[in-house]
Amino acid sequence: MSQLNKQSTIVTALISIFLGIVVGAIAMQLAGYNAITAYQALFQGSLFQAFDLGETIRTTTPLILAGLSVAIAFRTGLFNIGVEGQMIIAQLSALIVGIKLNLPPGLHAIVAVLVGGIAGALWAFLPGFLKAVRGVHEVIICIMMNFIALYLSNVLIRNWLTESGADSTPKISPNASLRVDFLSEMFDHSRIHLGIVIALLMAFVMYYLLWRTKLGYELRAVGYNPYAAEYAGMNVKRNIIVSMLISGFFAGLAGAGEVLGTHGYIAIQSAFTGIGFDGIAVALLGANTPIGVIFSALLFGVLTYGSQNMEHMAQVPPELIRVVVAAIIFFVAANISGKLLDVVKTKRRAKES
Amino acid sequence: MNAVEMIGITKRFPGIVANDNIHLTVKKGEIHALLGENGAGKSTLMNILFGLYQPDEGEIRIHEKKVTITGPTMANKLGIGMVHQHFMLVQPFTVTENIILGDERTSSGFIDYKKAEQEIQKLSDQYGLKVNPRAKIADISVGMQQRVEILKTLYRGAEIIIFDEPTAVLTPQEIDELMAIMRNLVKEGKTIIFITHKLKEIMSVCDRVTIIRRGKVIDTVNVADTNENQLAALMVGREVSFEVIKEEAKPTRTVLEVKNLVVEDQRGVPVVNGLDLEVRAGEIVGIAGVDGNGQSELIEAITGLMPIKQGKISLNGKNVAHLKADKGTRARRITEAGVGHIPEDRHKRGLVLDFGINENMVLQNYYQSPFSKGWTIQYDEVNKYANRLIEEFDVRTPSHETLARSLSGGNQQKAIIAREIDRNPDLLIAAQPTRGLDVGAIEFIHRRIVEHRDKGKAVLLVSFELDEILKLSDRIAVIYEGKIIGWVDPKTTTEEELGLLMAGRAKKEGQ
Structure with missing residues (x-):
């Protein structure tokens, strides 16, 4: 049964992606662009060199982590819409470590990454805590925390972290950087960094945690049926908080990777x-499974990065790619493919009889 | 003339053949029962007839014309209506609004409520349903709500009406009334397919009965030519005893003692109000009472799922009422102190429906050795254990990984009972252990409960089925408004005496 479910999710995702691309093509044609040239540019421009x-991998990296963050919260029945804010706080914390501390190469990066992850986890703690103890809906708190994070970060950058008047902070110490020479050289001096290794590692961690450990068993039980979890003597409130902490940690790693690897x-x-x-869309398309998140993040990475090339090579505005993304999400969420499959099956039956 | 013919219907689901080459013929104007255990394939077959599923093989003829039923709308057009077990009603809407929902007939763009109301009144009178079209669903009884479901099918012009286990939710009086309504419907030329596993009802109202076992048709017989025992044997595939065979109880020490217990609900109303209760090792104490007199709260308080306002609960002489949760929750501490709990709502408390059977089997002890080592779960051990319980307790499932959701109610309940009894608790609390189950499963579960008693353990049984309480209990406590208002001996009491007690008429001294 579970095997079948897995298959049908992959089928669902593939059909949705295909339909999304078709919708995008129609939109391009209507707007007066050549869809075939555009898609050619998109894929050529993101994968061939x-x-x-x-x-593309660099773009995919934070998407994987953001997707895992949303997915693990979903598994416990929580909607972490605060990944954005958790990333910002993590970025800021990792940056402070990257600038202010003076540690040997390697260790500096590890400390900065961990501080980023922990900062993200702490930022997610409050919504989790309020949900568990006071029953406040996590979505509301998360959204407010996003804005607090954004403006707090801006205030600190302007008043503390920059030379007077600058719009951006100084660069982090090279000791804290996640970029490594062999990767950069392998990919022709692109901004790819070790974040991708962290992301893939975390996908495995999520799998192991959820499906192999006691904690994961409890998290899933609480997510599926909190009443049965309570009956089984699990501490539902604690599990809600733990789930948000882990989710925030993944989000934090995404933020840390962005500042320590991509931008500096x-x-x-x-x-x-x-x-x-x-990340929400990635988790949805990836059916909240680690492997699904990796592949759907890759797709989003290709679309996002490729859309910039599409602009150069085919003069199609990148906004049209957001139409494709939106359409894919629409088809997944509305389970259009499932309905299509049903129609096909019924028609086939009607023809047979 | 045949109203329905289903010829060679086969429907497969992953790992299971739900319907295996089924032939069913229903004559116009008869009440045709579909009898089978939980999970035998009755509902699948009817869902195919109602267009919710498509058969993999076979054909359907309605009024001797071949049809392909693509969905409920098409089924309605063909004159097939279904009264579901779980009602499909909008609570704040009136009867009329509910009935016309999805079939709103308009005049110049507006819904003509008046005409609809008149029509519904006419239908109600014609079939003796006594439904008030203006009443709100939330204000009428469950039995009335069911009649609204019947009216819904009639309003849509149904000639063939499927009843899916209609009596599961009704009181004995309401069941009698439903039987009368069914006879009326047939008298007016309707055809009825009656899905059930209650033999008494088949004997009292049906013309013919088709028995299904494990997805296959066993036989179709005239009700006039058969009897309950024969039907039960056909359904289960062996002789079934309706009696619970048990020896005299030999109670010993006190296992559970409840003193002056007060439990408040969320609004602060005391629903258990000064309750005293004692259960000894080696006996089954049954709690009889009308639903809503504090039974659920009593059990949740004993098992640590609800806070206690006042009073004492001792297990094996140890007070657990205010057991501090220094490690894990109070519920877990009480479970570990030797309590097994078969919860009244298996979907709410008893199972994580989206977990496999294997993961459900260790819900109470997943954190203990050998199922857990360090922070990991040892799935090999879990699966081994689950497979043993599946075999021992005859849980019919394609595999140990099958989601609990996809098992039939009876098999879900068997899984819970396996999990709770196998831990060998000193006190087994069984709340509604056989609700909605068929005779085969009931017999099995009753035997297991008696066996547990015979091992020298205490059993506390809560049930709204008087029959069950009378058959199983060694002593019966009657609960009324949160108090035990009397104890009776099941061997000497009568249903009348129990009925009076349950209605709050306390026993007089010396009686």
Whole structure:
């Protein structure tokens, strides 16, 4: 049974992706662009050359972690819409470690990454705590915490972390960087960094945690049926908090990777990056499974990075790719593919009889 | 003339053949029973007839015309209506609004409530349903709500009405009334398919009965030519005893003692109010009472799932009422102190429906050796254990990984009972252990409960089925408004005496 479910989710995802691409093509044609040239540019521009491939992986990295973050919370019945804010706080904390501390190479990076993860976890603690103890809906708290994170980060950057008047912080110490020479050289000096290794490792951690450990058994039980979990003597409230902590930790690693690997500094932000929100879509398309999250993050990475090349090579605005993304999510959420499959089956039967 | 013919119907689900080459013929104007154990394939077959599932093989003829039923709308068009076990009603809507929902007939763009109301009134009168079209669903009894479901099918012009275990939710009086309504419907030319596993009802109202076992048709017989014992044997595949065979109880020490217990619900109303109770090792104490007199709260308080306002609960002489949860929750400490709990709602408390059977089997002891080592769960051990319980307790499942959700109610309940009894608790609390189950499963579960008693353990049974209480209990306590208002001996009491007590008429001194 579970085997069948898995298959049908993959089928669902593939059909949804296909339909999303078709919808995108229609939108492009209507807007007066050549869809075939556009998609060609998109895939060529994201996968064919070492540099582009590296950049695609770099784009995919935080998406995997954000997706895992949302997915593990979902598994415990929680909707962590605060990944965005947790990433910002993690980024800020990792940056402070990266600038202010002076540690040997390697160790510095490890400390900075861990501090980032922990900062994300702590930022997620409050919504989890309020949900468990006071029954406040985590979505509301998370959204408010996102804004607190964004503006807190901006205030600190302007008033503390920058030379007077600058819009961005100094660079982190090279000792704290996640970039390594052999990776950069392999991918033609793109900004790919060790974050991808962390992301893949965390996907395995999520799998192991949920399906092999006592804690994971409890988290899933609480997510599926809190009443039965209570009956079994589990501490439902504690599990809700733990789930948010882990979710926030994953989000924190995403943020830490961005600052320590990709950018090396933070600029004042006028708006959210959207990576955290894309994490929701990644988790949804990946059916909240670690392997599904990896592949759907890769797809989103290709679409996001490739859309920039599409602009250069085919003069199609990258916003059209957001149409594709939105359409894919729509098809998954509305389970259009499931309905299509049913129609096909019924038709086939009607023809036979 | 045949109203329904289902010819060679086969429906497979992953790991199981739910319907295996089933032939069913229902004549126009008869009440045709579909009898089978839980999970035998009755509901699947009817869902195929109602268009909810498509058969893998076979054909359907309605009024001797071949059809392909693609969905409930199509079924309605063909004159097939279904009264579901779980009602499909909008609580704040009126009867009329519910009935026309999905079939709103309009005049110049507006819904013509008046006409609909008149029509519903007419139908209600014609079949003796006595439904008030203006009443709100939330305000009428469960029995009335069922009649609204019947009216829904009639309003849509149903000629063939499927009743899916309609009596499971009704009181004895309501069941009698439903039987009368069914006879009326048939008199007016309707055809009824009656899914049930209650033999008494088949004998009293049906014309013919088709018996299904494990997805296959065993036989179709005239009710006039058969009897309950024969039907039970056909359904289960062996002789079934309706009696619980048990020896005289030999109670010894006190296992559970409840003194002056007060439990408040969320609004602060005392629902258990100064209750005293004692259960000894080697006996089954039954708690009889009308639903809502504090039974659920009593059990949740004993098992640590609800806070206690006042009073004392001792297990094996140790007070557990205010057991501090220094390690794990109070519920867990009480479980570890030797309590097994078959909860009244198996879907709410008893199972994690989206877990496999294996993971459900260790719900109470997943954290103990050998199922757990360090922080990991030892799935090899879990699976081994689950497979043993599946075999020992005859849980019919394609595999130990099958989701609990996809098992039939009877097999879900067997899984819970396996889990709770196998831990060999000093006190077994069984709340509604056989609700909604068929005779085969009931017999099995009753035997297991008596066996547990015979091992020298204490059993506390709560049931709304008087029959069950009378058959199983060694002593009966009657609960009324949160208090035990009397004890009776099941061997000497009568249903009348119990009925009076349950209605709050305390026994007089010396009686």
